[in-house]
Amino acid sequence: MDSERAHPHVDMSDQDRNEAIDRLYDVALDPERYETLLDKWESAVRPLRAQADFSAPRLLDDPMIAGHFHRAGEFLDRIDVGRDGDGIQGILAPFGKVSAFVLDDCLKVRAANSAATERLSLGVNSKLTDLAVNYEDIKAIGGTVRSLLASTGQDTAVLRVRSLTRGHFVVLRLQRCQTAGGVPLVLAASSEVGWPEGFNDILRRAFSLTGAETGVVKSLVECCSVSDIAVQRGRSIDTVRAQIKSILSKTETHSQVELVRLALSVMDMANLTLDTQVEPRLVSKGNGSLESIPFQSITTPDGRRLDYLILGAPKGIPILFLPLDYGLVRWPASAEAEAAKRGWRVIVPVRAGYGQSDMIAKAENFDDAMVEDVLQILETEKVERCPIISMGSDSFYGMQLALRRPDMFTALIACAGVLPMTRREQFERMEKWHRFILAGAKYTPHLLPFMVKAGFLLARKIGKRGFVHAVYGSSPADVETFENPEVFESMVTGSEVALSTTHSAHESFSRMLLGRQNGDWSADVDALKGRLPVIFMNGTDDPQVPRESLQEFEIDHDWIDYRVYEDAGQLIFFRHWPDVLKIVESFLK
Template identity: 40%
Template sequence: MSKTKNGTAAPPEGGRDVLIDRLYEVAMDPGRASEMLEQWNTLVNPLRATADQQKIVLLNDSAMEEHIARADRFLERYANTLEPPNERQTLIEYFDMAAAFLIESDLTVSTANSGAQASLGVTEGAPAAALPVDQDDLPNLLKQMRNMLAGRGSNISLFRVRSSDLGHFIVFHIRRRTLQDGAQCLVVATSELAWPPAFDGILTEAFNFTQTEVEIVRMLIECCSIKDIAEQRGRSVDTIRAQIKSILAKTETRSQVELIRLILSMMDMTGFAVTGQQTTEAWSRGYTGNPDASGAAKLHTINTPDGRRLDYLTWGDPSGTPVIHLHVEIGMSRWPKSGEQAARKAGIRIITPIRAGYGNSSPLPDKTDFTRGVVDDIVHVLKAESIEKCHVVSLCADVRFAAHIEKYYPGVMQSLIAVAGTPPPDSPGEYDHMDLWQRFLLVCARYTPHLLTFTVKTGFLMARKYGQRKFLEHVYHRSPADKEQFNDPEIWEAVTTGIQICLSDTHSAHKAFTRTISEEIKGWHAEFCALEGKLPVHFINGTLDGQATMEIIEPFFRDHPWVSYELIEGAGQLLIYSHWDKVLKKIGQFR
C-alpha cells in the first residue's frame, strides 16, 4: 500500500485502474452498479483500518477526483437520454379500456393507444379526416375539433356519429387540453371500448342500479338505439324508455347524451385509478373515499418560517392519538391499506412529514444542519396540527432523528417505537455484518464521501431504467424475507405508492438521500442514551434484517437494558409492511 501526496492511503494501482474502468461503465449503464460496488469493496476494505487510525479519506487524490467528476458528467448525459414521461402518451394511457387518441392543432393524430389502432384503424400521423366516420357526419366533427382547438365554445364536447365501416354509431368524447409546452390538443376517447372490470359493481354502488339498468347503460354506451335495446332484450320500446327514465332519475341527468357523458367520465376515472401515474396525491386502490370516514391518507401542505414548502400525510383517526411516522431515506411513507384502516379503528392518527427534498417538500439549504432541519420541520408539522406531544414510529436508521427530537425539543416525544431500528454506530466494524448495498452506502459515506453522490445517483437512475421492482429486488436480493413481501399485492401497492416521494419517473430525491446517509454515519450515541428514563423506547426487529443484523442488535440490546425489544423470526428490514399490527399494539400500550 502506498500514500498519495496529500497523505491519503492509496490502493494498488491495478485495482485502482479497475475501479476507474467500473466508474465509466456505470456512467454508461447504471445497471452495472453492483460490479462497481464489488470492486470498490475489494479496494477499500483493506484500507479502512489505516483510514480510521490516520483519520484520512480514501481514494481522494486529484486524479481520482477528476475521474469521478468526468464519470458524473457522463452519468448526467445518460440521465438526459432517459426519455422523460411522454405527456401525450400519458394523457391517453388513462383510457386503457377505450379507443383513444390525440388530435393536434393541425388536425392530425399524434398519439393513439392500442384500442384506437385496433378497433378504429387510427394511425399516428394520419389526418383527422381519415377517421372511420360517415362522410355526412365527418364535416361537423372536424368543424367542432377546429373550434375547440381555437378556443371557441366549450372545452368538452360529446359527438355521436355513424361509423363508415363498423356498422354502428360511435360516441366521441372530446376534451381540449393545454400541454406543458403551451400547445393545444384534443384528447379523444371513444365508445369503442372494453367494459372495465368490476364496472357493474361501481355503477350499482354509485347509483343503486339494478342489474337490468346496468345492462341498458352498457348498451347505450355501445351506441345501441332504444329500438335495438328493446329487440335484444325482448321488451317493448315503451318498457325500455321507462327504464331509461329511471336511470336518468337515479343519475340526476336530463338526457341520454348527458348520461353517456357521465358514464364515460366515470370510465375515465376508473382507468386513471388503475393505470394512472401514482404520486403523493394519486392514492392507490382502496384509499379513495372520504378520509375522515375511511381513514384514508390525506395530503397537507404548509410553509415553514423560512418560506419553504413542507408536505405531510395523515391517516387513521383524525381525532386519535397523534403519532409521527418517519419514512427513512428510501421514502417508505405509506402502510398497506389494511394497516391504515386499522389505525383508525385503534383511535390512532399517523402523521408522516415528507422530508425536505422528498416529494414536493422544498430542500434544506446546503449549509443547513440537515438533522436539525429535519427535526425542526417535524415540529412545524406538529404546530400546524396543534399537537404538543406525540409518539414516534421510526423506520430503520431514522432512530437518529427521533433521538434528536428529544435533544432539541425535550418533552415533545412521549415514546419511541423503532421498527427495524438501526442502533447508533458503535464501531466501523459493524458495517461488515451488513448486506452489500447497505454496507456500501455507509462505508462509502465514511471513507470515500466524494464518491457517494455519484453512486446514489447511479442507484436512482438504475431504478428509472429497470423499474422500481427490479431495483428493489436487486437491493434486497440477499433478503428473501423482504423480496417475498413484494409478492403480496397490498404490500407492493403500499411500497410503490409510498416511495413515489423518493424516486419516480418525474422525481428523484437523490440529493436529500445522500445528505441523509452522510449524516447517518455521525456519532449520535449520546443523544440516544439521553432518552433513558425520559420515555419508553421499544425496538421491533427482524432476525433477517440486512442492515440491523443480529450481530449488531444483540450486543446493543445487552448493553442498553432500558430498551425493550421484540424479535420477529424470519422477518427482514421491511417488516413494517407485514407487522404494522405490532406497532399499533405497542402504541396502545404507551398512550
C-alpha cells in the same frame, strides 16, 4: 503529523484504480451496470478499510478517483432514464451520432443505429464479415466477441482496426450486454462518429483542455496518426506529442487508446438528457386497495414548501411516523384502515427534497432543519403529545426530536431501528448494497453523492420491484414481505416522493447519510435513558443490522427494550404492523 493521523491517506493499487474508473464510466453511461461497480469497489476498498483507525476513517482521499467521480456524476445528470430500456433497441438508445451496433453469438448484427448504417453500411442481419475492415481485423473482432460472451471475467474490450473504404484506423469499443430477457449480446461502439455540436466545450470544461487540445482529441478519435495531426494543424510532430502528453495528464489516462475510449464514453453521455422538472403530485394515489390521500402543505420560516400526509382519521389521536430515507410514506391498506378504525391520525412528514417539499439550502444543516420541519408540522396539527414510529435509520431522527422536545413525545417505537455504528465489523457484516452506501458515507464521504445518484437512477430504470429484489435479495424475509400485494402497493406508492418518473431525492438522501448519524451519536442515545421509553423491533434477517450487530446494540445500550423477530428483516414494519400498533396503543393512554 497530527492531521495525517486524523485523516490517513490510503492509496489503491494502479490496477484497482483503473478498473474502478472503467466501471465508474460504465455506470455513468448505463446505471444498470451499477452492481459491477459495487463489486469492483468492494474488492478494492475492503482491504484498505482494514488499514485505517476506525475513529479516523477517511480513506481513499485520492484526487484522481475523486475527479473521475465528480465528472461521472455530472454526466449521470444527462441520462434519460425514462427511455424504454427493454429489448435490443433499448441497448442502442444512448447512442446518437456514435456509430453503434449489436452482435449476437453467431456474429450477426441484431440491431444497428442510423449512424452505423450510414457510415459502416451495417443493418439488421448483416454479418460481421460485412464490416469493411481488414480480414485479420474481422477475425480479431469475432474472437473478442466470443470471449466476451463466454463471461471470462472481462466485459469490455477496445480494438483498433483499419477501414478498407477510407484507409484510416477505426476504434471499436466492445461491451457485453443483454436484453431484458437475458439474451447475451455484444454492443460495438465505433469511432466513426459525427462530432456532436458543442462537444468541444464539454471536453474543455470537463478536463480543462485548451481549444488546441480538444482539436487533437477529435483527431485521435478519428484515428489520425501523430504525423497526420501535425500536418492538419500545421504544427511539428514534437508539438503534437507534447499536446497529447498534456491531454493524457489532464484526463488521467495512460495511452491514446484509453483516451479515445474515454472520449467515446463522454460523447455517448453528452448525447443524453435528463428532464429534471418535478411533476406536480398533489395526491398520493393508490394503485388498487389504497385510497388516494391529498398532501398537506405548509410554508417554513425560510419560505420553503413542506408537505406531509395524514393517514387514518384526519381529526384523530396523533401519531408521528418517520418513513425511512426511501420515503415510504404509505402503510398497507389494511394498516391504514385499522388506524382509521381506531381513530388514529398518523402524521407523515415529507422531508425536504422529497416530493414537493422544497430542498434545504446547501449552507443549512440538514439534520437540524429536518427536526425543525417535523416540529412545525406537529405544531400546525396542534399536537401536544404523541408517540413516534420510525423505520430504519430514522430512529436517529426520532431520538433527536425527543431530545429537542422531551415534553412532546411519549415513546419511540423503532422498526428495524439503527443505533450508532461504533465498530468496523458492523459495516463489514452488512450485505453489499447497504455496505456500499453506508460504508461509503463513513469512509469515502466525498464520493457518496455519485454512489447515491447512480443508485436512484438505477431504481428508476429497472423499476422498483427489480431494485428492491437487488437491495434485499440476500434477505428472504424482506423479499417475501415486499411481494405481499398490500405491501408492494404501499411501498411503490409511498416511495413516489423519493423516486418518480421525473423526480429523484438523491441529494437529500446523501445529505442525511453525511449528517450526524454517520458518526458516533451514542451520547444522544444515552441522554434518553430514563426519560423516554424506546422499543426496538428488529428482524434477524436485516441486511443492514444482522444478528451480531443487533447483539452489540443490546450490549452498548442495554436499557432499550429490544424485541427480536426471526422471520423479519428491515421491512419488519410492513410484515408485523399489527404488533407495532399494539405497542403504540399502550402509549396513547
